Amino acid sequence: MSRARTRLARTVVHRVLVALLLVYLLAPFAWMLLYSLYPATALQTLTPDLDPSQIRLDSYAALLSDPSFLTPMANSAVVGLATTVLCMVLGSGCAYVIARYRFRGRSVLLLGMLTVQAVPVIVLAVPLFILLRAFGQYDTLLGLVITYTAFILPLVVWMMVGFFEELPPSLERAAVVDGCNRLQIMTRIAVPLAAPGLAAAAVLAFITAWSDFFLAKVLTITSATTLPVRTAAFQGLFAMDYTSAATAGVITAAPVLLLALVAQKWIIRGLVEGAVKG
Amino acid sequence: MATIELVGVQKDYGRGRKAVRAVHDLSYTIADGHFVSLLGPSGCGKSTTLNMIAGLEDITGGEILIDGARVDDLEPDKRDLAFVFQDYALYPHMDVRDNIGFGLRMRKVDKAETERRVVDAARRLDIEHVLGNRPRNLSGGQRQRVALARAIARRPKVFLFDEPLSNLDALLRDQTRSELKLLHAELGATSVYVTHDQEEAMTLSDRIVVMSRGKLEQYGTPYEIYHRPATTFVASFVGKPRMNLLPSARVERGRYAVGGSTFTVDVAGLDAEQVRLGLRPEECSLRRAADGEDASGEVKVVEPLGNVSDVTVDLGSALFVVRVPGFSELTVGDRVVLGAERATVHCFDPTSEERLTGADR
Amino acid sequence: MTSTTTSTPPVASAPQEPRSTGAGARRRRLRDLRFALLMAAPALVVIVLLLGYPMGYALYVSGFDWNDKIPGDRPFVGLGNYVDLLGDGQVHRALGRTLLFAAVTVLGGVGMAVLLAVLLNVDFRGRTLARVLLLVPWAVPPVVNGIMWKLIFDGATGVVNAVGLGLGLFRERVQFLADPQLTMNVLIFAEMWKLLPFLTLLMLAGLQGIPANVYKAARIDGASPWQQFVRVTVPNLRGPILFALVVQTMWSLKVFDTIFVLTGGSGGPAEGTTTLSFLTYLVSFSNLDRGYGAAIAVASMVLVLAFALLWVLLLRDRHKEGVR
Numbered sequence: 001m002s003r004a005r006t007r008l009a010r011t012v013v014h015r016v017l018v019a020l021l022l023v024y025l026l027a028p029f030a031w032m033l034l035y036s037l038y039p040a041t042a043l044q045t046l047t048p049d050l051d052p053s054q055i056r057l058d059s060y061a062a063l064l065s066d067p068s069f070l071t072p073m074a075n076s077a078v079v080g081l082a083t084t085v086l087c088m089v090l091g092s093g094c095a096y097v098i099a100r101y102r103f104r105g106r107s108v109l110l111l112g113m114l115t116v117q118a119v120p121v122i123v124l125a126v127p128l129f130i131l132l133r134a135f136g137q138y139d140t141l142l143g144l145v146i147t148y149t150a151f152i153l154p155l156v157v158w159m160m161v162g163f164f165e166e167l168p169p170s171l172e173r174a175a176v177v178d179g180c181n182r183l184q185i186m187t188r189i190a191v192p193l194a195a196p197g198l199a200a201a202a203v204l205a206f207i208t209a210w211s212d213f214f215l216a217k218v219l220t221i222t223s224a225t226t227l228p229v230r231t232a233a234f235q236g237l238f239a240m241d242y243t244s245a246a247t248a249g250v251i252t253a254a255p256v257l258l259l260a261l262v263a264q265k266w267i268i269r270g271l272v273e274g275a276v277k278g
Numbered sequence: 279m280a281t282i283e284l285v286g287v288q289k290d291y292g293r294g295r296k297a298v299r300a301v302h303d304l305s306y307t308i309a310d311g312h313f314v315s316l317l318g319p320s321g322c323g324k325s326t327t328l329n330m331i332a333g334l335e336d337i338t339g340g341e342i343l344i345d346g347a348r349v350d351d352l353e354p355d356k357r358d359l360a361f362v363f364q365d366y367a368l369y370p371h372m373d374v375r376d377n378i379g380f381g382l383r384m385r386k387v388d389k390a391e392t393e394r395r396v397v398d399a400a401r402r403l404d405i406e407h408v409l410g411n412r413p414r415n416l417s418g419g420q421r422q423r424v425a426l427a428r429a430i431a432r433r434p435k436v437f438l439f440d441e442p443l444s445n446l447d448a449l450l451r452d453q454t455r456s457e458l459k460l461l462h463a464e465l466g467a468t469s470v471y472v473t474h475d476q477e478e479a480m481t482l483s484d485r486i487v488v489m490s491r492g493k494l495e496q497y498g499t500p501y502e503i504y505h506r507p508a509t510t511f512v513a514s515f516v517g518k519p520r521m522n523l524l525p526s527a528r529v530e531r532g533r534y535a536v537g538g539s540t541f542t543v544d545v546a547g548l549d550a551e552q553v554r555l556g557l558r559p560e561e562c563s564l565r566r567a568a569d570g571e572d573a574s575g576e577v578k579v580v581e582p583l584g585n586v587s588d589v590t591v592d593l594g595s596a597l598f599v600v601r602v603p604g605f606s607e608l609t610v611g612d613r614v615v616l617g618a619e620r621a622t623v624h625c626f627d628p629t630s631e632e633r634l635t636g637a638d639r
Numbered sequence: 640m641t642s643t644t645t646s647t648p649p650v651a652s653a654p655q656e657p658r659s660t661g662a663g664a665r666r667r668r669l670r671d672l673r674f675a676l677l678m679a680a681p682a683l684v685v686i687v688l689l690l691g692y693p694m695g696y697a698l699y700v701s702g703f704d705w706n707d708k709i710p711g712d713r714p715f716v717g718l719g720n721y722v723d724l725l726g727d728g729q730v731h732r733a734l735g736r737t738l739l740f741a742a743v744t745v746l747g748g749v750g751m752a753v754l755l756a757v758l759l760n761v762d763f764r765g766r767t768l769a770r771v772l773l774l775v776p777w778a779v780p781p782v783v784n785g786i787m788w789k790l791i792f793d794g795a796t797g798v799v800n801a802v803g804l805g806l807g808l809f810r811e812r813v814q815f816l817a818d819p820q821l822t823m824n825v826l827i828f829a830e831m832w833k834l835l836p837f838l839t840l841l842m843l844a845g846l847q848g849i850p851a852n853v854y855k856a857a858r859i860d861g862a863s864p865w866q867q868f869v870r871v872t873v874p875n876l877r878g879p880i881l882f883a884l885v886v887q888t889m890w891s892l893k894v895f896d897t898i899f900v901l902t903g904g905s906g907g908p909a910e911g912t913t914t915l916s917f918l919t920y921l922v923s924f925s926n927l928d929r930g931y932g933a934a935i936a937v938a939s940m941v942l943v944l945a946f947a948l949l950w951v952l953l954l955r956d957r958h959k960e961g962v963r
Contacts, residue, residue: 014758014761014763015763017758018758018759018763018765018769021755021758021759021769022769022772024832025772025773025775025776025836026772026775028776028787028788028791028832029775029776029779029787031787031790031791031798032783032786032787032790035790040796043798044796044797044798044801045801045805046801046802046804046805046806047805048798090681090682090685091682093677093678093679093681093682094678094679094681094682094683096678097674097675097678097679098679101671101675103675115944115947116686116690117886117889117890118889118940118943118944118947119690119694119940119943120892120893120916120919120936120939120940120943121893121895122893122895122916122919122920122923122932122936123693123694123697123919123933123936123937123939123940124690124693124694124697125920125923125924126697126700126923126929126932126933127692127693127694127696127697127700128689128693130696131689131692131693131696146685146689147689149685149689150685150686150688150689150690151689151690153682153685153686154686154690157682168365168367170363170364170365170367171367171369173334173361173363173367174361174363174367174369175369175380176333176334176353176354176355177332177334177354177355177359177360177361177381178355178380178381178384179355179381179384179385180355180384182670182671182674183674184384186678189369192371193369193370193371195371207778210780211780211781211782213780213781213782213895213896213899213900214895214896214899214920217899218924228780228781228782228783228896229782231782231783231786232782232785232786232899232900232904234786235785235786235789235900235903242790242793242796245786245789245790246786246790248786249782249783249786249787250783252780252782252783253778253779253780253783256778256779256780257775257778257779259778260774260775260777260778261771261774261775261778264770264771264774267774268770268774268840268844271837271840272837272840272841272843272844336664336667337664350664351664351666353667
């Protein structure tokens with residue numbers, strides 16, 4: 001009897017805590033979403049007026065017809081996709097080799113991939129700025145793509161090594177007996193089998209490239225500027241158009257949020273399991 | 279059809295001072311069409327040997343010849359052999375049909391021929407109805423069959439098996455074992471089969487290679503391995519329950535006391551003072567000692583198995599196992615007399631552990 | 640037949656003559672090498688060129704008195720910039736803020752994450768959903784994160800003020816983002832929201848690696864839930880905790896985007912949120928003092944690596960005997 005009661009009490013407390021956690025996770029973003037839909041004055045009180053008839057899509061219409069917003073949006077999409085593709089093409093070969101071949105300096109290389117994460121981007125900002133300008137790639141999409149690729153590759157490689165190592169070696173031996181050469185083993189056996197993991201790496205690469213603010217701020221000025229930079233510009237030092245800022249925020253976050261939720265299974269596996277094992 | 283020759287084959291891991299020799303100087307010939315098992319405990323080098331024949335691992339010394347041609351420099355796919363892996367190694371991203379046909383596709387066999395061979399192999403193994411399935415939707419036994427079909431469809435000169443039955447449950451294992459034997463009889467291709475299970479090796483093989491610690495212990499027919507074990511290792515590894523192997527001293531000419539006890543056996547043709555004597559439990563007999571009779575020892579454990587019982591006898595200085603028919607009426611503590619009249623006495627040199635053939639009748 | 644006496648070690652005598660391995664084996668090894676180089680080189684080249692070179696360049700620049708506002712001379716000053724920053728009050732204050740921010744986010748974050756993971760590791764309906772929703776804060780771009788919290792904590796229009804005044808909790812509007820201390824608190828709060836989910840997912844994965852039978856055994860041995868947490872859960876999470884500490888330290892010391900948005904690019908108010916990395920930005924890109932900026936950046940990188948090393952040393956030995 002008393003055991004059953006403590007168990008019930010424990011369950012109730014647990015569910016309440018979980019509910020609070022979910023509110024904590026979702027409320028801030030939900031609030032921004034409301035801000036983008038309702039007139040600001042309706043929300044800035046103790047009892048917000050959430051009458052659906054008040055919903056206005058004006059700010060979305062305004063932003064999505066504003067060339068100064070659409071260009072950065074297109075830039076972000078192009079840069080994000082190109083960076084992802086480049087990271088996958090370059091990274092998968094590198095990761096496969098690290099995972100499958102034993103050579104001296106292998107663990108140092110892997111550790112190095114992780115250590116690169118420790119480098120503050122700011123350290124590299126000035127030299128990169130000078131480097132890109134020297135090659136005429138300041139404020140270009142190409143310059144941004146190459147820079148992002150370099151920054152994201154180590155993490156992507158590190159993640160993918162874990163996925164390739166997980167594959168049973170007997171499969172690749174079977175492929176050798178079946179007559180595959182090294183490249184065929186990789187492209188026909190290893191890559192398809194590691195696909196879920198590689199997809200997680202790709203999603204991570206895209207999210208990182210899409211979300212970056214600092215490098216884009218430093219390495220672009222007008223023509224290649226990206227969505228986060230444009231969105232941050234709504235936030236002046238003193239004045240701020242809340243509705244537009246919230247709308248831009250929602251638009252900036254929406255693609256990566258959707259991607260994260262759609263690919264959640266892979267991402268959680270990819271991000272976390274490799275890390276826990278390593 | 280193929281003969282496989284191993285000539286002084288060696289395998290070292292690591293280099294220089296840190297090198298560890300995994301396989302020592304193996305030399306034997308596997309005759310065309312024979313089914314040969316590599317038998318030994320884990321880590322004895324049997325899988326390494328198989329991998330070297332396959333070309334999945336390079337050899338560090340010696341040479342391997344198939345049909346007289348040296349193959350140890352060839353890529354695995356140029357050696358015309360098929361490999362059945364312990365975990366089957368089915369490609370999870372391909373359906374059964376593609377799994378079976380993959381090796382043929384890589385060899386540019388034309389489409390119609392590939393399909394014909396895939397279906398033929400599937401029919402032989404009774405898996406035609408799952409050709410469109412992915413491996414993960416198959417049962418363990420079906421996966422095993424797909425792995426076999428993949429090997430068969432290639433029609434190679436040589437089949438290599440790496441413990442292919444060890445992932446099956448006991449019932450399925452026995453069934454598949456018989457089928458494997460049938461299959462070999464049908465195809466007649468030279469087969470090398472790695473196992474740590476002596477039963478599999480005995481039932482399937484024309485010849486058995488017994489290995490231990492990277493060395494060849496004995497190469498012979500199942501009969502020879504069982505009845506004429508060449509070393510104490512083979513004697514104790516093959517046969518269940520294990521052979522009683524006890525150091526024995528000569529008490530008089532042609533008569534030895536087993537394990538320093540009062541139990542003696544007659545051995546003709548031996549000159550040695552000290553030998554290691556081997557007696558198979560199922561060949562020895564046991565009876566309760568009569569009152570006043572000198573007993574060989576006392577019953578320590580009785581393990582009934584149904585049709586037989588294993589009785590462990592404490593000889594005072596050593597333990598001795600006898601397998602008796604049916605449920606034994608003996609109980610722990612009974613004083614018993616051992617008999618070895620019907621038994622083959624295996625004699626081994628106590629230092630070299632090799633068989634003393636002088637005692638063989 | 641070869642003998643196997645027990646005295647023979649399994650490791651044989653050193654190999655006699657190194658056999659001239661066949662030309663085929665050598666060719667194969669060469670082909671392996673070529674394949675490996677071909678596959679790995681492009682990625683490594685990109686990384687080295689765009690990370691290695693700038694890093695070296697930053698080190699180089701930090702040795703010069705190099706200010707783009709002052710045309711002309713860029714004299715080499717050796718370690719001068721580093722000597723300067725040792726005595727620079729602005730750097731000291733930024734370092735203090737950085738350490739405060741890092742201490743709260745790293746230790747608090749990892750600690751909270753362990754608790755949240757335990758909370759979510761219970762079997763209940765909606766557990767999968769809860770885990771998926773953890774990805775929301777993780778995926779929100781930092782810039783958007785800044786805007787979000789700005790909407791909530793704004794001194795004039797933020798909902799916190801509306802609620803606080805309405806419920807009579809505040810006597811007057813609290814200027815969360817106009818007070819240096821409060822702004823730092825908001826910053827920490829905002830960053831915690833974003834980083835907690837990843838850490839929690841890490842810990843959850845770690846928890847799933849602990850066999851359920853260990854807990855059954857602990858219960859039979861009479862361990863209370865608290866004792867189970869301290870004696871079983873935490874020790875078994877050593878690996879994930881170490882990883883989380885290292886990675887989160889790296890990230891916390893790098894934080895930038897949220898500060899930028901939350902403070903309108905100022906690191907204020909009254910430099911209240913100017914951490915080392917933000918100071919680097921201000922010095923390099925507002926003052927255009929490239930040399931000094933690079934010196935601060937290099938110093939903060941050393942700091943990051945030192946902390947990472949510290950965690951590894953603190954937790955490594957004990958981690959080894961724990962469950963891997």
